[in-house]
Amino acid sequence: MENKQTALGHIGFSIFAWIVGLLIFFPIFWMVLTSFKTELEAVSIPPSFMSFDWTLENYAEVQARSDYFRFAMNSVILSVGSTLVGLLFAVPCAWAMAFNPTKRTKDALLWMLSTKMMPPVGVLVPIYLVFRDWGLLDTRFGLIMVLFLMNLPIMVWMLYTYFKEIPSDILEAARMDGATLPKEIIFVLLPMAVPGIASTMLLNIILAWNEAFWTLNLTTADAAPLTAFIASYSSPEGLFWAKLSAASTMAVAPILIIGWFSQKQLVRGLTFGAVK
Amino acid sequence: MSTRSSTLTGRIMSAPSIIALFLWMIVPLGMTIYFSFLRYNLLSPGMEEWVGTLNYEFFLTDPAFFASLANTLLLVGSVLVITVVGGVLLGLMLDQPIFGRGILRLLVIAPFFIMPTVNALVWKNLLMHPVSGMFAWIANSLGFQSIDWFSEAPLTAIIIMVSWQWLPFAVLILLTALQSLDRDQKEAAQMDGAGPVSIFFYITLPHLSRAITVVVLIETIFLLTVFAEIFVTTGGGPGLATTNIAFLVYTQALLQYDIGGASAGGIVAVVLANIVAIFLIRLIGKNLDR
Numbered sequence: 001m002e003n004k005q006t007a008l009g010h011i012g013f014s015i016f017a018w019i020v021g022l023l024i025f026f027p028i029f030w031m032v033l034t035s036f037k038t039e040l041e042a043v044s045i046p047p048s049f050m051s052f053d054w055t056l057e058n059y060a061e062v063q064a065r066s067d068y069f070r071f072a073m074n075s076v077i078l079s080v081g082s083t084l085v086g087l088l089f090a091v092p093c094a095w096a097m098a099f100n101p102t103k104r105t106k107d108a109l110l111w112m113l114s115t116k117m118m119p120p121v122g123v124l125v126p127i128y129l130v131f132r133d134w135g136l137l138d139t140r141f142g143l144i145m146v147l148f149l150m151n152l153p154i155m156v157w158m159l160y161t162y163f164k165e166i167p168s169d170i171l172e173a174a175r176m177d178g179a180t181l182p183k184e185i186i187f188v189l190l191p192m193a194v195p196g197i198a199s200t201m202l203l204n205i206i207l208a209w210n211e212a213f214w215t216l217n218l219t220t221a222d223a224a225p226l227t228a229f230i231a232s233y234s235s236p237e238g239l240f241w242a243k244l245s246a247a248s249t250m251a252v253a254p255i256l257i258i259g260w261f262s263q264k265q266l267v268r269g270l271t272f273g274a275v276k
Numbered sequence: 277m278s279t280r281s282s283t284l285t286g287r288i289m290s291a292p293s294i295i296a297l298f299l300w301m302i303v304p305l306g307m308t309i310y311f312s313f314l315r316y317n318l319l320s321p322g323m324e325e326w327v328g329t330l331n332y333e334f335f336l337t338d339p340a341f342f343a344s345l346a347n348t349l350l351l352v353g354s355v356l357v358i359t360v361v362g363g364v365l366l367g368l369m370l371d372q373p374i375f376g377r378g379i380l381r382l383l384v385i386a387p388f389f390i391m392p393t394v395n396a397l398v399w400k401n402l403l404m405h406p407v408s409g410m411f412a413w414i415a416n417s418l419g420f421q422s423i424d425w426f427s428e429a430p431l432t433a434i435i436i437m438v439s440w441q442w443l444p445f446a447v448l449i450l451l452t453a454l455q456s457l458d459r460d461q462k463e464a465a466q467m468d469g470a471g472p473v474s475i476f477f478y479i480t481l482p483h484l485s486r487a488i489t490v491v492v493l494i495e496t497i498f499l500l501t502v503f504a505e506i507f508v509t510t511g512g513g514p515g516l517a518t519t520n521i522a523f524l525v526y527t528q529a530l531l532q533y534d535i536g537g538a539s540a541g542g543i544v545a546v547v548l549a550n551i552v553a554i555f556l557i558r559l560i561g562k563n564l565d566r
Contacts, residue, residue: 113560
């Protein structure tokens with residue numbers, strides 16, 4: 001009797017939870033659905049949920065009209081590029097902090113994290129002027145540098161926490177066997193740290209892909225990634241909701257998939273270990 | 277085995293990152309401080325002159341500053357309340373046994389991965405549009421007048437969009453914290469006859485306090501400089517209704533070319549963020565010692 005009641009309560013609670021969850025997800029669902037409608041159906045009242053003529057036209061149109069893939073390529077180049085440059089800087093730094101700590105390591109780490117807390121508007125003016133004077137505005141190189149530096153503290157921090165979990169005896173054993181420092185890092189440390197490095201990279205790709213302060217302020221056309229491309233749909237002339245939805249769906253789909261796989265790392269990276 | 281040579285190697289290995297961050301943050305910050313004492317307009321190059329604290333006086337006495345400061349505080353405060361309360365409730369919900377909990381959790385977390393410009397335009401057009409939006413249709417079919425969000429309640433609209441984006445962040449972190457809660461403690465309290473409400477207030481909430489602090493501090497730092505959502509939906513308007521400090525600095529620098537004034541504004545934003553950052557850094561530092 002009591003069991004039956006808890007089972008019913010369990011089902012009821014599950015239904016309630018799913019309704020809440022679906023409501024939160026609704027804007028994304030609606031965006032994807034709208035991307036398959038014609039422009040006319042996209043703005044029709046009452047809105048059509050399933051009974052419309054599904055079309056892929058918008059996806060073709062977005063590409064044909066505005067060269068979507070150029071922006072998508074920029075997003076890929078900027079996010080992957082800044083992540084790879086970041087690894088080159090962050091791996092040695094995290095190695096030093098994890099295996100050769102000094103008295104000041106903790107301060108250095110905290111100082112790095114504190115730079116992440118600086119609001120970007122505080123340095124917008126000089127960065128903009130320097131970019132203008134050096135001809136870096138609207139270049140992929142310039143933006144890769146900005147995104148890499150923006151995420152460097154998080155990368156060092158995450159790699160540091162992963163490296164800390166690797167017993168230093170193994171590295172010392174390799175050193176005893178005559179491995180040089182680069183060899184020690186490349187052939188001993190990195191293979192053991194692959195999962196940690198992979199999740200660090202994923203989180204950084206997500207953050208760089210979605211970054212929308214510097215990408216909006218420092219690009220106009222050539223280096224503009226998807227954040228800036230989508231922003232161009234905000235112009236008031238003509239409402240192209242179906243095309244906006246198609247472009248948006250393509251812009252968020254890859255990162256949504258990566259994000260779903262790296263939820264745990266997200267907590268680790270974004271809270272700087274303050275929550276476990 | 278921290279010999280002198282390994283200490284040296286450590287320094288050499290960490291130097292590139294530290295130097296890079298120094299060049300990226302401290303040097304430009306110094307330049308911003310310097311510019312903030314200059315009369316410096318991009319439209320009249322070569323006319324820069326030292327004006328002392330005049331930019332600060334202008335910026336801090338500008339009505340636009342107070343409007344944007346109020347908007348910033350209102351935006352940050354409201355989003356914090358919504359995401360923390362919502363995050364605790366959703367965290368508790370997702371901590372229960374539910375059919376398909378893994379998938380449900382993915383759905384709830386998804387908004388965090390949506391880029392800000394997409395978030396803003398989907399909400400503005402597909403949901404909040406006064407004629408063809410989803411909300412207007414729901415309001416009309418229930419017999420209410422639809423709201424023209426971006427002219428009648430523009431800041432509320434921004435708050436809703438930003439909350440939707442940051443709610444998953446709070447859920448993720450609070451859920452992580454909830455899952456580390458000791459089950460035995462809860463069961464012991466249940467045996468002693470404690471109801472769910474007192475368990476929540478005397479066991480769960482104290483356990484979550486640290487995670488909540490972290491959520492508040494980290495969100496504050498990011499929310500102080502919300503930019504893209506305003507940039508693509510309202511452009512700070514109507515009037516100054518949705519201009520926050522970050523957006524005000526942007527308009528002064530890149531639209532009015534007033535480098536001196538914008539720099540002073542930027543420094544004000546940095547000071548505001550630092551008040552929060554000091555607490556956060558202390559908290560992280562304490563955790564590093566453990």
